[in-house]
Amino acid sequence: MESVLTRDLIRLATESIDRLGAAEELPDPVVLELPDTLPLSRGRTVEWHPLVALAVAGHICRYWAQGAGPRGPFAIEAGSSPAGWATLVSPGNGSCPSRRLQAGGGPWSPSGIWITELCGHPRCTEPAPAGPGSRCPSHFGDPGPSGGTGPHWADLAARAWGERHGADGREHPRRVAERLSRLVKQAVAAGMPKEDVAAATGSRRAAVAEILRPAPDPEQGDEWM
Ligand SMILES: [Zn+2]
Incomplete structure (x- = not known):
């Protein structure tokens, strides 16, 4: 596999589901062999339940379609678990910031299938405060999408907070x-x-x-x- 694309997630997941035998049998995990060409992914694999892989593909199509492009390629970040959960990264380029999501679990897991948008800063474990690629307060100083150093991320996070909680607090x-x-x-x-x-x-x-x-x-x- 030369790169991890959304269609790879979908293909591997559906192939895994097709191999499902008896109804009570668990489907194979989807094993992603990650490309050496992506520096964050070198030599890594991740095992996801096929429904997690499908959910991640759907999440990417829904939330990452603007700017980043929903196709990929994507990398798996260091620190991901070989089985259970992984941090998927869309490396930034040009006006598009890097985007990161963490996904894991499964239909029989107590936590179900879960996907969390993370702060776009490499290896940060904080949730994204204002949608894909946005930066948590510790990383408000990261360069903005156009390379500017203004308070881009702080402004985004503050506006998102205002939309959720009411700008005037009333x-x-x-x-x-x-x-x-x-x-x-x-x-x-x-x-x-x-x-x-x-x-x-x-x-x-x-x-x-x-x-x-x-x-x-x-x-x-x-x-x-
Ligand atoms: Zn952060």
């Missing part, structure tokens, strides 16, 4: 409260005990009771007066 808690309120009400309506709803959602019982308290009827005036 909007987001309200949205969370609204979703929690709906969840609690519908869970109780479905027959779940209030104490179980509180425990499952990590809420205080008093908070659940507050959500379930009937709204005051405006026709009746303020019931607390």
Whole structure:
């Protein structure tokens, strides 16, 4: 194999699944023999469950299609486990930053099939804060995609944080409260005990009771007066 491409992941996975005999038999792991031409991969192999390889191929097509190109070639980074999990790297070039994902597990693993986008800095184990190739706070100083040294990664991470948590710190808690309120009400309506709803959602019982308290009827005036 001269290079590890997305289509290699798909081909090896489907070949492995095709070899599956009896239904209860586990399929062969997908063994990637990595190319010597990729410096990070020299002499390494990785074994993935075929469904992990398919999931990684799908993830690449979905999230790495812009800029990096979904084809590859990809490298496996040093420190990856020979069986179970591996860090797949798309080396950066030009305006496209390097991208890294870690994947492992399997359909029978307690953790299931998992894929995590990692910070694009080599060998960093922090998650990517703002999508593929973005840099964690320890690596905000890395050169940006165009080679610039401005706060590119910090800006990306800050904006992603704002989208998730609300830039002013007020909007987001309200949205969370609204979703929690709906969840609690519908869970109780479905027959779940209030104490179980509180425990499952990590809420205080008093908070659940507050959500379930009937709204005051405006026709009746303020019931607390
Ligand atoms: Zn990092």
